[in-house]
Amino acid sequence: MIEPLSVTASIVGITAPALHGIRLLINDVQSIKDAPEAIRALEDHLHRVSLAVSSLQAIDPREWEYLGSNVTDEVESTVRFCTASCDRFRLDLQRWTRHSPDGGFSWQDRAKMGFMKQGPIKSMQGHLQTCQIAINSVVGIATLYVREITFAVQTTDTQLAQVTETLKTLNTLDDARREVDMVRQLQEEQIALTWSRKLLDEIIAKLQEDPASRASGEKSGEKQGYSAQVTLEARPPAFRLALATGLSAGSLLAANE
Template structure:
Protein backbone atom coordinates (compact mmCIF):
# COMPACT_ATOMS: atom_id res chain seq x y z
CA UNK A 1 0.00 0.00 0.00
CA UNK A 2 1.25 3.49 -0.83
CA UNK A 3 2.51 5.66 1.96
CA UNK A 4 -0.23 8.25 2.76
CA UNK A 5 2.42 10.85 3.63
CA UNK A 6 4.11 10.24 0.27
CA UNK A 7 0.80 10.81 -1.55
CA UNK A 8 0.18 14.03 0.38
CA UNK A 9 3.73 15.18 -0.30
CA UNK A 10 3.32 14.54 -4.02
CA UNK A 11 0.11 16.54 -4.19
CA UNK A 12 1.62 19.33 -2.09
CA UNK A 13 4.46 19.54 -4.62
CA UNK A 14 1.87 20.59 -7.20
CA UNK A 15 -0.59 22.54 -5.03
CA UNK A 16 1.95 24.85 -3.36
CA UNK A 17 3.39 26.34 -6.58
CA UNK A 18 -0.14 26.50 -8.05
CA UNK A 19 -1.34 28.55 -5.08
CA UNK A 20 1.69 30.82 -5.39
CA UNK A 21 1.05 31.49 -9.07
CA UNK A 22 -2.68 32.06 -8.55
CA UNK A 23 -2.03 34.50 -5.72
CA UNK A 24 0.41 36.44 -7.89
CA UNK A 25 -2.25 36.68 -10.59
CA UNK A 26 -4.85 37.71 -8.03
CA UNK A 27 -2.51 40.42 -6.73
CA UNK A 28 -1.98 41.76 -10.26
CA UNK A 29 -5.73 41.88 -10.84
CA UNK A 30 -6.34 43.59 -7.50
CA UNK A 31 -3.78 46.23 -8.43
CA UNK A 32 -5.86 47.27 -11.43
CA UNK A 33 -8.01 50.21 -10.44
CA UNK A 34 -11.53 50.56 -11.89
CA UNK A 35 -11.20 47.15 -13.55
CA UNK A 36 -13.98 45.94 -15.90
CA UNK A 37 -16.60 43.55 -14.52
CA UNK A 38 -15.06 40.51 -16.19
CA UNK A 39 -11.86 41.14 -14.22
CA UNK A 40 -13.86 41.37 -10.99
CA UNK A 41 -15.52 38.03 -11.79
CA UNK A 42 -12.10 36.50 -12.46
CA UNK A 43 -10.86 37.66 -9.07
CA UNK A 44 -13.81 35.95 -7.42
CA UNK A 45 -13.03 32.68 -9.21
CA UNK A 46 -9.39 32.87 -8.13
CA UNK A 47 -10.43 33.36 -4.51
CA UNK A 48 -12.71 30.30 -4.66
CA UNK A 49 -9.95 28.10 -6.12
CA UNK A 50 -7.53 29.39 -3.48
CA UNK A 51 -9.97 28.31 -0.78
CA UNK A 52 -10.49 24.87 -2.37
CA UNK A 53 -6.76 24.17 -2.70
CA UNK A 54 -6.15 25.36 0.85
CA UNK A 55 -8.83 22.92 2.04
CA UNK A 56 -7.12 20.14 0.08
CA UNK A 57 -3.93 20.81 2.06
CA UNK A 58 -5.84 20.35 5.33
CA UNK A 59 -7.07 16.80 4.56
CA UNK A 60 -5.68 14.09 6.82
CA UNK A 61 -3.19 11.85 4.97
CA UNK A 62 -5.25 8.72 5.77
CA UNK A 63 -8.42 10.28 4.34
CA UNK A 64 -6.67 11.34 1.15
CA UNK A 65 -5.01 7.94 0.83
CA UNK A 66 -8.43 6.27 1.06
CA UNK A 67 -9.24 7.68 -2.40
CA UNK A 68 -6.41 5.70 -3.97
CA UNK A 69 -3.30 6.61 -6.00
CA UNK A 70 -5.26 7.00 -9.24
CA UNK A 71 -7.24 9.89 -7.77
CA UNK A 72 -4.00 11.39 -6.49
CA UNK A 73 -2.56 11.36 -10.02
CA UNK A 74 -5.70 12.96 -11.44
CA UNK A 75 -5.64 15.66 -8.75
CA UNK A 76 -2.09 16.56 -9.74
CA UNK A 77 -2.94 16.63 -13.46
CA UNK A 78 -5.99 18.84 -12.90
CA UNK A 79 -4.12 21.32 -10.70
CA UNK A 80 -1.14 21.44 -13.08
CA UNK A 81 -3.32 22.34 -16.06
CA UNK A 82 -5.07 25.10 -14.13
CA UNK A 83 -1.76 26.40 -12.73
CA UNK A 84 -0.21 26.56 -16.22
CA UNK A 85 -3.26 28.44 -17.51
CA UNK A 86 -2.93 31.00 -14.71
CA UNK A 87 0.79 31.52 -15.37
CA UNK A 88 0.10 32.06 -19.07
CA UNK A 89 -2.78 34.43 -18.37
CA UNK A 90 -0.62 36.46 -15.97
CA UNK A 91 2.02 36.91 -18.69
CA UNK A 92 -0.72 37.92 -21.17
CA UNK A 93 -2.21 40.36 -18.67
CA UNK A 94 1.10 42.14 -18.23
CA UNK A 95 1.33 42.52 -22.00
CA UNK A 96 -2.26 43.71 -22.32
CA UNK A 97 -1.76 46.43 -19.68
CA UNK A 98 1.61 47.71 -20.88
CA UNK A 99 0.11 51.11 -21.82
CA UNK A 100 -1.28 51.73 -18.32
CA UNK A 101 0.41 53.61 -15.49
CA UNK A 102 -0.11 54.03 -11.75
CA UNK A 103 -2.27 50.88 -11.68
CA UNK A 104 -4.95 52.69 -13.65
CA UNK A 105 -6.04 51.23 -16.98
CA UNK A 106 -5.55 53.38 -20.04
CA UNK A 107 -8.52 53.59 -22.39
CA UNK A 108 -6.64 51.38 -24.84
CA UNK A 109 -5.89 48.65 -22.29
CA UNK A 110 -9.40 48.87 -20.87
CA UNK A 111 -10.76 48.26 -24.34
CA UNK A 112 -8.40 45.30 -24.78
CA UNK A 113 -9.35 43.62 -21.50
CA UNK A 114 -13.00 44.60 -21.43
CA UNK A 115 -13.78 43.73 -25.04
CA UNK A 116 -11.08 42.15 -27.21
CA UNK A 117 -9.91 39.64 -24.63
CA UNK A 118 -13.30 38.58 -23.33
CA UNK A 119 -12.93 35.06 -24.72
CA UNK A 120 -9.53 34.63 -23.03
CA UNK A 121 -10.94 35.75 -19.70
CA UNK A 122 -13.99 33.56 -20.13
CA UNK A 123 -11.74 30.58 -20.92
CA UNK A 124 -9.62 30.89 -17.78
CA UNK A 125 -12.73 31.52 -15.69
CA UNK A 126 -14.09 28.20 -16.92
CA UNK A 127 -10.84 26.41 -16.02
CA UNK A 128 -10.80 27.99 -12.57
CA UNK A 129 -14.44 27.12 -11.97
CA UNK A 130 -13.92 23.49 -12.97
CA UNK A 131 -10.80 23.27 -10.82
CA UNK A 132 -12.67 24.64 -7.82
CA UNK A 133 -15.58 22.21 -8.32
CA UNK A 134 -13.24 19.25 -8.81
CA UNK A 135 -11.05 19.97 -5.80
CA UNK A 136 -14.08 20.67 -3.63
CA UNK A 137 -15.45 17.28 -4.72
CA UNK A 138 -12.17 15.64 -3.75
CA UNK A 139 -12.19 17.29 -0.33
CA UNK A 140 -15.80 16.39 0.44
CA UNK A 141 -15.34 12.82 -0.80
CA UNK A 142 -12.12 12.28 1.15
CA UNK A 143 -13.69 13.48 4.39
CA UNK A 144 -16.22 10.64 4.16
CA UNK A 145 -13.37 8.53 5.53
CA UNK A 146 -13.55 5.34 3.46
CA UNK A 147 -10.93 3.67 5.61
CA UNK A 148 -13.61 3.05 8.23
CA UNK A 149 -14.69 -0.57 8.12
CA UNK A 150 -18.36 -0.10 8.91
CA UNK A 151 -20.59 1.98 6.62
CA UNK A 152 -23.62 3.07 8.65
CA UNK A 153 -27.03 3.87 7.20
CA UNK A 154 -26.38 7.57 7.76
CA UNK A 155 -23.08 7.38 5.89
CA UNK A 156 -24.78 5.40 3.11
CA UNK A 157 -27.33 8.20 2.72
CA UNK A 158 -24.52 10.75 2.52
CA UNK A 159 -22.79 8.60 -0.11
CA UNK A 160 -25.99 8.53 -2.17
CA UNK A 161 -26.27 12.32 -2.09
CA UNK A 162 -22.61 12.66 -3.00
CA UNK A 163 -23.08 10.24 -5.89
CA UNK A 164 -25.91 12.36 -7.30
CA UNK A 165 -23.78 15.49 -6.93
CA UNK A 166 -20.82 13.94 -8.74
CA UNK A 167 -23.05 12.66 -11.54
CA UNK A 168 -24.42 16.18 -12.07
CA UNK A 169 -20.93 17.70 -12.16
CA UNK A 170 -19.73 14.98 -14.54
CA UNK A 171 -22.66 15.60 -16.90
CA UNK A 172 -21.84 19.32 -16.88
CA UNK A 173 -18.21 18.53 -17.77
CA UNK A 174 -19.32 16.24 -20.59
CA UNK A 175 -21.53 19.02 -21.99
CA UNK A 176 -18.62 21.46 -21.85
CA UNK A 177 -16.41 19.00 -23.72
CA UNK A 178 -19.10 18.65 -26.37
CA UNK A 179 -19.30 22.42 -26.79
CA UNK A 180 -15.53 22.71 -27.15
CA UNK A 181 -15.47 19.91 -29.74
CA UNK A 182 -18.20 21.68 -31.72
CA UNK A 183 -16.19 24.92 -31.59
CA UNK A 184 -13.13 23.08 -32.91
CA UNK A 185 -15.13 21.51 -35.73
CA UNK A 186 -16.72 24.82 -36.73
CA UNK A 187 -13.50 26.84 -36.48
CA UNK A 188 -13.41 29.02 -39.58
CA UNK A 189 -10.46 30.28 -41.57
CA UNK A 190 -12.09 33.68 -41.19
CA UNK A 191 -11.03 33.63 -37.55
CA UNK A 192 -8.43 36.40 -37.07
CA UNK A 193 -6.06 33.92 -35.37
CA UNK A 194 -7.33 30.42 -36.20
CA UNK A 195 -4.18 28.63 -35.00
CA UNK A 196 -4.18 30.42 -31.65
CA UNK A 197 -7.91 29.83 -31.19
CA UNK A 198 -7.53 26.14 -32.03
CA UNK A 199 -4.64 25.80 -29.58
CA UNK A 200 -6.68 27.40 -26.78
CA UNK A 201 -9.65 25.15 -27.51
CA UNK A 202 -7.43 22.06 -27.54
CA UNK A 203 -5.96 23.04 -24.18
CA UNK A 204 -9.46 23.48 -22.79
CA UNK A 205 -10.43 20.10 -24.25
CA UNK A 206 -7.48 18.40 -22.52
CA UNK A 207 -8.32 20.10 -19.25
CA UNK A 208 -11.93 18.91 -19.42
CA UNK A 209 -10.67 15.39 -20.13
CA UNK A 210 -8.54 15.51 -16.98
CA UNK A 211 -11.52 16.82 -15.01
CA UNK A 212 -13.74 14.03 -16.29
CA UNK A 213 -11.15 11.40 -15.32
CA UNK A 214 -10.92 12.78 -11.80
CA UNK A 215 -14.69 12.94 -11.36
CA UNK A 216 -14.99 9.41 -12.73
CA UNK A 217 -12.51 8.11 -10.15
CA UNK A 218 -14.39 9.83 -7.32
CA UNK A 219 -17.73 8.51 -8.54
CA UNK A 220 -16.37 4.96 -8.77
CA UNK A 221 -15.06 5.26 -5.21
CA UNK A 222 -18.44 6.46 -3.95
CA UNK A 223 -20.33 3.70 -5.76
CA UNK A 224 -17.97 1.02 -4.46
CA UNK A 225 -18.33 2.25 -0.88
CA UNK A 226 -22.14 2.40 -1.19
CA UNK A 227 -22.46 -1.27 -2.16
CA UNK A 228 -24.10 -3.49 0.49
CA UNK A 229 -21.43 -5.08 2.62
CA UNK A 230 -21.08 -8.81 2.27
CA UNK A 231 -21.57 -11.07 5.28
CA UNK A 232 -18.16 -11.92 6.70
CA UNK A 233 -17.01 -15.49 6.03
CA UNK A 234 -15.99 -17.44 9.15
CA UNK A 235 -13.65 -20.37 8.70
CA UNK A 236 -14.06 -23.14 11.28
CA UNK A 237 -11.54 -25.92 11.82
CA UNK A 238 -11.89 -28.93 14.06
CA UNK A 239 -8.30 -29.69 14.94
CA UNK A 240 -6.17 -32.60 13.85
CA UNK A 241 -8.88 -35.21 14.58
CA UNK A 242 -11.58 -33.27 12.72
CA UNK A 243 -14.12 -34.26 15.35
CA UNK A 244 -15.94 -32.91 18.37
CA UNK A 245 -18.27 -29.95 18.92
CA UNK A 246 -16.79 -26.49 18.55
CA UNK A 247 -18.90 -23.34 18.94
CA UNK A 248 -18.22 -19.74 19.81
CA UNK A 249 -21.48 -18.26 21.12
CA UNK A 250 -24.98 -19.62 20.77
CA UNK A 251 -28.21 -18.08 22.07
CA UNK A 252 -30.67 -20.62 20.72
CA UNK A 253 -31.68 -24.06 22.04
CA UNK A 254 -29.84 -27.03 20.60
CA UNK A 255 -31.06 -30.62 20.30
CA UNK A 256 -30.40 -33.79 18.39
CA UNK A 257 -26.79 -34.14 19.47
CA UNK A 258 -25.39 -37.51 20.57
CA UNK A 259 -22.29 -37.28 22.66
CA UNK A 260 -20.12 -40.34 22.64
CA UNK A 261 -16.85 -41.70 21.43
CA UNK A 262 -16.02 -41.72 17.78
CA UNK A 263 -16.33 -45.10 16.21
CA UNK A 264 -13.27 -46.63 14.57
Protein backbone atom coordinates (compact mmCIF):
# COMPACT_ATOMS: atom_id res chain seq x y z
CA MET A 1 0.00 0.00 0.00
CA ILE A 2 1.32 3.43 -0.92
CA GLU A 3 1.85 6.20 1.62
CA PRO A 4 -0.70 8.92 0.74
CA LEU A 5 1.19 11.82 2.31
CA SER A 6 4.46 10.91 0.62
CA VAL A 7 2.68 10.64 -2.73
CA THR A 8 1.06 14.03 -2.20
CA ALA A 9 4.44 15.57 -1.42
CA SER A 10 5.88 13.96 -4.54
CA ILE A 11 3.03 15.27 -6.70
CA VAL A 12 3.51 18.79 -5.36
CA GLY A 13 7.23 18.44 -6.00
CA ILE A 14 6.74 17.72 -9.71
CA THR A 15 3.74 19.95 -10.41
CA ALA A 16 5.44 23.11 -9.12
CA PRO A 17 8.25 23.08 -11.72
CA ALA A 18 5.76 22.00 -14.39
CA LEU A 19 3.52 24.98 -13.70
CA HIS A 20 6.57 27.26 -13.66
CA GLY A 21 7.75 25.96 -17.02
CA ILE A 22 4.28 26.32 -18.53
CA ARG A 23 4.03 29.89 -17.24
CA LEU A 24 7.41 30.81 -18.75
CA LEU A 25 6.34 29.43 -22.12
CA ILE A 26 3.03 31.30 -21.95
CA ASN A 27 4.92 34.52 -21.23
CA ASP A 28 7.23 33.92 -24.20
CA VAL A 29 4.27 33.27 -26.50
CA GLN A 30 2.44 36.37 -25.28
CA SER A 31 5.53 38.51 -25.80
CA ILE A 32 5.58 37.80 -29.55
CA LYS A 33 3.76 40.60 -31.32
CA ASP A 34 1.60 39.58 -34.30
CA ALA A 35 2.43 35.92 -33.74
CA PRO A 36 1.05 33.37 -36.24
CA GLU A 37 -2.30 31.76 -35.45
CA ALA A 38 -0.62 28.44 -34.65
CA ILE A 39 1.38 30.08 -31.87
CA ARG A 40 -1.70 31.85 -30.50
CA ALA A 41 -3.56 28.54 -30.49
CA LEU A 42 -0.70 27.02 -28.54
CA GLU A 43 -1.31 29.53 -25.75
CA ASP A 44 -4.82 28.17 -25.25
CA HIS A 45 -3.48 24.61 -24.97
CA LEU A 46 -0.93 25.79 -22.41
CA HIS A 47 -3.61 27.39 -20.23
CA ARG A 48 -5.66 24.20 -20.33
CA VAL A 49 -2.81 21.91 -19.38
CA SER A 50 -1.84 24.36 -16.63
CA LEU A 51 -5.32 24.00 -15.12
CA ALA A 52 -5.07 20.22 -15.41
CA VAL A 53 -1.70 20.09 -13.65
CA SER A 54 -2.96 22.45 -10.93
CA SER A 55 -5.94 20.19 -10.28
CA LEU A 56 -3.58 17.36 -9.30
CA GLN A 57 -2.57 19.37 -6.24
CA ALA A 58 -6.19 19.38 -5.04
CA ILE A 59 -6.51 15.58 -4.92
CA ASP A 60 -6.88 14.35 -1.36
CA PRO A 61 -4.14 12.00 -0.04
CA ARG A 62 -6.75 9.30 0.51
CA GLU A 63 -7.73 9.48 -3.15
CA TRP A 64 -4.13 8.78 -4.21
CA GLU A 65 -4.28 5.74 -1.95
CA TYR A 66 -7.39 4.53 -3.78
CA LEU A 67 -5.75 5.01 -7.18
CA GLY A 68 -2.70 2.93 -6.25
CA SER A 69 1.00 3.16 -7.08
CA ASN A 70 0.60 2.20 -10.73
CA VAL A 71 -1.49 5.27 -11.52
CA THR A 72 0.51 7.65 -9.33
CA ASP A 73 3.75 6.58 -11.01
CA GLU A 74 2.25 7.27 -14.42
CA VAL A 75 0.95 10.65 -13.25
CA GLU A 76 4.47 11.63 -12.25
CA SER A 77 5.86 10.41 -15.59
CA THR A 78 3.20 12.34 -17.50
CA VAL A 79 3.84 15.59 -15.63
CA ARG A 80 7.60 15.24 -16.13
CA PHE A 81 6.99 14.59 -19.83
CA CYS A 82 4.88 17.76 -20.01
CA THR A 83 7.58 19.78 -18.23
CA ALA A 84 10.32 18.51 -20.54
CA SER A 85 8.19 19.23 -23.62
CA CYS A 86 7.57 22.81 -22.51
CA ASP A 87 11.24 23.39 -21.72
CA ARG A 88 12.35 22.04 -25.12
CA PHE A 89 9.74 24.00 -27.04
CA ARG A 90 10.64 27.19 -25.19
CA LEU A 91 14.26 26.82 -26.30
CA ASP A 92 13.10 26.13 -29.86
CA LEU A 93 10.84 29.19 -29.81
CA GLN A 94 13.68 31.40 -28.62
CA ARG A 95 15.86 30.08 -31.42
CA TRP A 96 13.16 30.57 -34.05
CA THR A 97 12.63 34.21 -33.01
CA ARG A 98 16.27 35.20 -32.57
CA HIS A 99 15.95 37.75 -35.42
CA SER A 100 13.00 39.43 -33.69
CA PRO A 101 14.24 41.53 -30.74
CA ASP A 102 12.02 43.38 -28.27
CA GLY A 103 8.91 41.34 -29.00
CA GLY A 104 8.87 42.23 -32.68
CA PHE A 105 8.54 39.66 -35.42
CA SER A 106 10.97 39.96 -38.32
CA TRP A 107 10.02 38.80 -41.81
CA GLN A 108 12.69 36.07 -41.63
CA ASP A 109 11.25 34.60 -38.45
CA ARG A 110 7.68 35.04 -39.69
CA ALA A 111 8.46 33.10 -42.86
CA LYS A 112 10.24 30.39 -40.89
CA MET A 113 7.40 30.08 -38.39
CA GLY A 114 4.73 30.15 -41.06
CA PHE A 115 6.09 27.37 -43.24
CA MET A 116 8.98 25.42 -41.78
CA LYS A 117 7.89 25.08 -38.14
CA GLN A 118 4.24 24.10 -38.51
CA GLY A 119 5.09 20.44 -37.82
CA PRO A 120 6.86 21.01 -34.47
CA ILE A 121 4.15 23.45 -33.36
CA LYS A 122 1.33 21.01 -34.11
CA SER A 123 3.31 18.24 -32.45
CA MET A 124 3.63 20.36 -29.31
CA GLN A 125 -0.10 21.03 -29.36
CA GLY A 126 -0.67 17.28 -29.55
CA HIS A 127 1.64 16.65 -26.59
CA LEU A 128 -0.16 19.23 -24.48
CA GLN A 129 -3.61 17.93 -25.39
CA THR A 130 -2.63 14.34 -24.62
CA CYS A 131 -1.20 15.33 -21.23
CA GLN A 132 -4.28 17.39 -20.43
CA ILE A 133 -6.69 14.55 -21.23
CA ALA A 134 -4.66 11.99 -19.31
CA ILE A 135 -4.32 14.17 -16.21
CA ASN A 136 -7.99 15.17 -16.26
CA SER A 137 -8.95 11.51 -16.41
CA VAL A 138 -7.00 10.85 -13.21
CA VAL A 139 -8.62 13.79 -11.44
CA GLY A 140 -12.06 12.66 -12.59
CA ILE A 141 -11.56 9.06 -11.52
CA ALA A 142 -10.11 10.06 -8.15
CA THR A 143 -13.07 12.33 -7.49
CA LEU A 144 -15.52 9.65 -8.62
CA TYR A 145 -13.95 6.99 -6.40
CA VAL A 146 -14.25 8.98 -3.21
CA ARG A 147 -17.54 10.69 -4.02
CA GLU A 148 -19.41 7.52 -4.98
CA ILE A 149 -17.99 5.30 -2.27
CA THR A 150 -18.41 7.94 0.43
CA PHE A 151 -22.00 8.56 -0.62
CA ALA A 152 -22.74 4.82 -0.63
CA VAL A 153 -21.23 4.38 2.83
CA GLN A 154 -23.12 7.35 4.26
CA THR A 155 -26.42 6.22 2.74
CA THR A 156 -26.01 2.66 4.00
CA ASP A 157 -25.07 3.82 7.50
CA THR A 158 -28.09 6.15 7.63
CA GLN A 159 -30.50 3.46 6.50
CA LEU A 160 -28.99 0.93 8.88
CA ALA A 161 -29.31 3.34 11.82
CA GLN A 162 -32.94 4.07 10.94
CA VAL A 163 -33.84 0.38 10.70
CA THR A 164 -32.04 -0.42 13.95
CA GLU A 165 -33.83 2.40 15.76
CA THR A 166 -37.21 1.30 14.43
CA LEU A 167 -36.57 -2.27 15.57
CA LYS A 168 -35.66 -1.03 19.04
CA THR A 169 -38.92 0.92 19.21
CA LEU A 170 -40.96 -2.08 18.10
CA ASN A 171 -39.24 -4.34 20.61
CA THR A 172 -40.41 -2.08 23.44
CA LEU A 173 -44.05 -2.64 22.51
CA ASP A 174 -46.14 -5.54 23.79
CA ASP A 175 -46.91 -8.45 21.47
CA ALA A 176 -50.43 -7.24 20.79
CA ARG A 177 -49.22 -3.95 19.36
CA ARG A 178 -46.34 -5.36 17.35
CA GLU A 179 -46.79 -6.27 13.72
CA VAL A 180 -44.89 -9.49 13.17
CA ASP A 181 -44.58 -9.03 9.42
CA MET A 182 -43.14 -5.54 9.83
CA VAL A 183 -40.58 -6.74 12.36
CA ARG A 184 -39.51 -9.59 10.11
CA GLN A 185 -39.22 -7.27 7.12
CA LEU A 186 -37.13 -4.79 9.08
CA GLN A 187 -34.88 -7.57 10.36
CA GLU A 188 -34.30 -8.77 6.80
CA GLU A 189 -33.55 -5.22 5.70
CA GLN A 190 -31.13 -4.83 8.59
CA ILE A 191 -29.27 -7.98 7.53
CA ALA A 192 -29.14 -6.81 3.90
CA LEU A 193 -27.81 -3.38 4.89
CA THR A 194 -25.19 -4.96 7.14
CA TRP A 195 -23.94 -7.11 4.29
CA SER A 196 -24.01 -4.11 1.97
CA ARG A 197 -21.83 -2.19 4.42
CA LYS A 198 -19.39 -5.08 4.61
CA LEU A 199 -19.22 -5.17 0.81
CA LEU A 200 -18.36 -1.47 0.70
CA ASP A 201 -15.58 -2.06 3.22
CA GLU A 202 -14.24 -4.85 1.00
CA ILE A 203 -14.37 -2.58 -2.05
CA ILE A 204 -12.43 0.12 -0.21
CA ALA A 205 -9.87 -2.44 0.97
CA LYS A 206 -9.53 -3.78 -2.57
CA LEU A 207 -8.99 -0.31 -4.01
CA GLN A 208 -6.29 0.36 -1.43
CA GLU A 209 -4.30 -2.68 -2.51
CA ASP A 210 -1.44 -2.28 -4.93
CA PRO A 211 -2.55 -3.19 -8.49
CA ALA A 212 0.03 -5.99 -8.62
CA SER A 213 -1.34 -7.47 -5.40
CA ARG A 214 -4.89 -7.34 -6.74
CA ALA A 215 -3.84 -9.19 -9.85
CA SER A 216 -1.77 -11.88 -8.12
CA GLY A 217 -4.79 -13.62 -6.61
CA GLU A 218 -6.44 -14.44 -9.93
CA LYS A 219 -5.07 -16.30 -12.94
CA SER A 220 -6.71 -13.91 -15.35
CA GLY A 221 -5.41 -11.03 -13.30
CA GLU A 222 -1.87 -12.33 -13.59
CA LYS A 223 -2.16 -12.48 -17.36
CA GLN A 224 -3.66 -9.01 -17.52
CA GLY A 225 -0.96 -7.64 -15.26
CA TYR A 226 1.77 -9.00 -17.55
CA SER A 227 0.19 -7.73 -20.76
CA ALA A 228 -0.50 -4.34 -19.18
CA GLN A 229 3.12 -4.00 -18.14
CA VAL A 230 4.33 -4.70 -21.68
CA THR A 231 1.83 -2.23 -23.16
CA LEU A 232 2.62 0.49 -20.66
CA GLU A 233 6.35 0.28 -21.21
CA ALA A 234 5.90 0.63 -24.97
CA ARG A 235 3.94 3.88 -24.90
CA PRO A 236 4.57 7.53 -23.91
CA PRO A 237 3.72 8.50 -20.32
CA ALA A 238 0.39 10.12 -21.14
CA PHE A 239 -0.84 7.05 -23.03
CA ARG A 240 0.37 4.77 -20.25
CA LEU A 241 -1.48 6.93 -17.75
CA ALA A 242 -4.75 6.64 -19.68
CA LEU A 243 -4.38 2.87 -19.74
CA ALA A 244 -3.49 2.74 -16.07
CA THR A 245 -6.56 4.75 -15.05
CA GLY A 246 -8.71 2.53 -17.22
CA LEU A 247 -7.43 -0.55 -15.43
CA SER A 248 -8.13 1.05 -12.07
CA ALA A 249 -11.68 1.87 -13.09
CA GLY A 250 -12.09 -1.74 -14.15
CA SER A 251 -10.94 -2.89 -10.75
CA LEU A 252 -13.69 -0.82 -9.15
CA LEU A 253 -16.33 -2.32 -11.43
CA ALA A 254 -15.05 -5.82 -10.79
CA ALA A 255 -15.19 -5.24 -7.07
CA ASN A 256 -18.84 -4.27 -7.31
CA GLU A 257 -19.85 -7.42 -9.22
